[in-house]
Amino acid sequence: MKGAAASRILVKQVRTHIYTKNRSMRIHQQVRSFALLAAVLVPGAIGTSAEDKGENSLKLTLPPQIYAVPGVEMNVYFDNIVLTQEPHSHRFEVKCAIGRTEDRRWTVIPQTDDVGRIPFSIRVSNGDGKLLATSGSVLHVIPKDAGQGQKTRLLIVGDSLTHATKYPNEIGRLLSQPGNPDWTMLGTHRPSSAAEGIAHEGYGGWTWARFVSKYEPNPDGTHRKRSSPFVFLGDDRNPQLDVPRYVREHCDEQPPDFVVFMLGINDCFSAPSDDPAGIDARIDNVFEHAKTLLADFRKAAPNAHFGICLTPAPNSRQEAFQANYKDRYSRWGWKRIQHRLVQRQIKSVLADSDEDVSIIPTQLNIDPIDGYPTNNGVHPNEAGYAQLGSSIYAWLKSQL
Numbered sequence: 001m002k003g004a005a006a007s008r009i010l011v012k013q014v015r016t017h018i019y020t021k022n023r024s025m026r027i028h029q030q031v032r033s034f035a036l037l038a039a040v041l042v043p044g045a046i047g048t049s050a051e052d053k054g055e056n057s058l059k060l061t062l063p064p065q066i067y068a069v070p071g072v073e074m075n076v077y078f079d080n081i082v083l084t085q086e087p088h089s090h091r092f093e094v095k096c097a098i099g100r101t102e103d104r105r106w107t108v109i110p111q112t113d114d115v116g117r118i119p120f121s122i123r124v125s126n127g128d129g130k131l132l133a134t135s136g137s138v139l140h141v142i143p144k145d146a147g148q149g150q151k152t153r154l155l156i157v158g159d160s161l162t163h164a165t166k167y168p169n170e171i172g173r174l175l176s177q178p179g180n181p182d183w184t185m186l187g188t189h190r191p192s193s194a195a196e197g198i199a200h201e202g203y204g205g206w207t208w209a210r211f212v213s214k215y216e217p218n219p220d221g222t223h224r225k226r227s228s229p230f231v232f233l234g235d236d237r238n239p240q241l242d243v244p245r246y247v248r249e250h251c252d253e254q255p256p257d258f259v260v261f262m263l264g265i266n267d268c269f270s271a272p273s274d275d276p277a278g279i280d281a282r283i284d285n286v287f288e289h290a291k292t293l294l295a296d297f298r299k300a301a302p303n304a305h306f307g308i309c310l311t312p313a314p315n316s317r318q319e320a321f322q323a324n325y326k327d328r329y330s331r332w333g334w335k336r337i338q339h340r341l342v343q344r345q346i347k348s349v350l351a352d353s354d355e356d357v358s359i360i361p362t363q364l365n366i367d368p369i370d371g372y373p374t375n376n377g378v379h380p381n382e383a384g385y386a387q388l389g390s391s392i393y394a395w396l397k398s399q400l
Contacts, residue, residue, distance in 0.1 A: 058090075059083040060124055060133035061343050063310065063361040064350065067394035068110050070144045072174065074394065075387070076106045076364045080313035082124065082133070083339045085332055090132070093123040096139060104369070110141045117141075140398055145179035147400025152181040153254060154396070155201065157211065158262035160379065161312070161388070162202025163223065169195045170389025171396070181400060186251050188229050201229050207267045208289035215239035230296070241292065243300040255301035258399065260360065260392055261290075264311040265378055268341055273333030276340070283344050294357070305356050305399050308349055310342045310363040312380070312388065315372035323375040331377060338363075360395045362388050 060082050068074040076094070079087040087104075094101045097118050099108030106122075121136035156168055168185065172195055175183045187199035201211075203223045214228040227239075229250070234240045247255050267286040272278035294306060314334050315321070321331045342363055349359050371384025380388065 057083070058124060058133045059339060059343065060122065060135045061339065061346070062120075062122065062135045062137045063346055063359045063364070064137055065359070065398075066120060066137050066139045066361055066364065067391070067398045068108060068139060068141050069146075069394050069397050070110045070112045070114065070141065072390050072394065073107065073109050074365055074390070075108075075367070076122075077313070077367055078104060078106075079316060079368050080363050080366070081122070081135075083336065089127060091125045091127070091129075093125070095119070095121045095123075098139075098141075105367075108139075112144065114141045115143050142394065142397040142400075146397045147181040148179050150181040150400060151184075152258065152396075152400065153184045153186060153251075153256045154258045154260070155186040155251075155256040156260045156262065158200065158202040158260075158309075159206045159266050160202075160204035161265070161385075162200050162262050163189075163191070163204045164379070164385065165191050165193045165198060165200070165202070166380075166382065166385035167389035167392065168198050168200050168202075169193075170386045171393050172196075172198050174390065174393040175396075180397075186256055188250055189223070202262070205266055206263070208263050208286055208293060209267070211263075212241055212289050212293050213239070230293070241296050243293075243296040247300045256304050257301075258305050258307065258396060259297055259301065260307045260309065261293075262309040262362070262388075263290075264341055264345070265338075268311075268337050269329065269334065269378075271337050273330075273336050279337055279340050280344070283341055286341075287344075287348055305358070307358060307360040307392070307395055307399075308345060309360045309388075309392070310345055311338050312366050312378075312384075313363050313368050314338060315377050316368040317372070317374060320372065320375055321377040324377050329377075334377065358395070358399075360392055362391045365391045 062081060066074070066076070078090075078092045082090070084090065092101065092106075094106040096106070096108075098110060098114050099106055118139040118141065119136065120139045121134065123131060124133045125131050156162055162168065172183075172185065175181070185197060185199045187201045189201055189203070190199045203226075205224055211228045211230060213231060215231045215233075216225055216227045219226045230241055230243050230246050231239050232242045232245050234242070247253065264286065268279070268282050271282040297304070297306065314331055316331070318331045321329060321334070346359060349357055366380060366384050366387045371380050371387055373381045
C-alpha cells in the first residue's frame with residue numbers, strides 16, 4: 001500500500017503544474033505544450049486541417065491550447081471547428097484521456113485529479129470512413145485554487161457581446177467562488193445589468209479601429225455616439241490614443257494585470273464572404289488597428305498579460321440571420337468570414353511569439369444551437385454567454 005500511495009503522489013506531482021507570471025516560465029510552458037501537440041498531430045497539421053488546401057477543404061482549426069478548471073464544464077463543438085454547411089454528415093473522433101464524445105461535441109467536467117497537460121486530437125471522416133482532416137491541441141486542466149490569495153485587476157474590451165454584460169457577470173460569479181484571487185474589474189462602463197463589482201469597456205457596434213481613434217466632440221450620452229475611452233485631446237488639441245492616461249484617470253493609476261479583447265465581429269461582418277482575398281484584406285486592416293491598440297496598452301501596462309478572444313462561431317440557424325439581416329447577410333457567409341478570422345487570429349498570435357499575449361479559445365465552447373436564441377445570428381442567449389464567460393475564466397486561471 002505504501003508503494004501504491006507513493007506512486008499516486010508521484011503521478012500527481014508530475015501532472016500538477018505550478019502556474020506563474022514569470023516570463024521564462026511561460027516560455028517553458030509553451031515549449032512543453034507544443035511538444036505535446038507535436039505528439040498528437042500528423043505532420044504539417046499544427047492547429048489546422050491536414051488537407052487545408054483548395055476551396056472545399058474542411059479547414060479543421062483548433063487553437064494550440066484549451067483551458068479547463070475542475071468542476072466547470074468545457075466543450076469543443078464540432079460545428080465550430082470545421083468549415084462546412086453539413087457538420088452532421090461527418091464523423092468526429094476525439095482522443096483525450098478525459099471527457100466524452102457526444103453527437104455534436106466533446107465535453108468534460110474535469111476533476112481535481114485531472115490537473116495537468118493532456119494531449120487532445122481530433123480526426124474527421126466522411127460517411128464512408130475516409131479520413132478528411134486531423135488536428136490536435138493540448139488540454140490544460142488548471143488547479144482549482146490557482147491564484148488563491150493573489151490580487152488581480154482585469155479589464156475587458158469588447159463590442160456588443162461585452163456590452164450585454166452577461167459573460168462579464170459570469171466571470172465575476174466564477175471568480176467569487178472559493179480558491180480564486182481577490183479580483184477587481186476595471187472600466188468606465190457599469191450598466192444596470194452588471195452584477196456587483198462588474199465593469200468593462202464594451203460597446204455595441206464597436207471595432208478595433210473605433211477604440212484606437214474614435215473621438216466625439218459632442219457626445220449625446222449614448223454609447224454609440226461617444227469617444228473611445230482610450231482617446232483624449234492632446235496638448236495640440238488633436239485627439240490621440242493615450243492608454244497610459246486612461247490608466248491614470250480611470251484605474252487609480254494602477255494598470256490591469258490582465259486585459260481581455262473580445263472584438264472582430266463588427267470589423268469583419270460586412271467583408272465580401274465570397275472573396276477570400278477580400279476577407280484577408282479586411283482582416284489585415286483589423287490586425288493593423290489591433291497592433292496599434294496593443295502597443296499602447298503595453299506602454300500603460302508593461303507587465304500585463306493580454307488575452308485575444310477567438311471570434312465566436314455563429315448561430316447555426318439561417319432563419320436567425322434572416323430575422324436580423326433579412327437578405328443582406330447569410331449564416332454561411334458570416335461563417336466563412338468568422339472561420340477565416342479565427343485561423344488568422346491563431347496564426348498571428350503564434351507568429352508574434354510574445355509570451356504575454358495568448359489566445360482565448362472562446363469559439364470552441366459556445367453551443368451553436370442551444371447557446372443562441374432562434375432569432376439572433378451572433379448574440380448568444382444566457383447559456384451561450386455563460387459558456388463564453390467560463391472559457392475566459394479558465395484562461396485567467398491558467399495565467400494565475
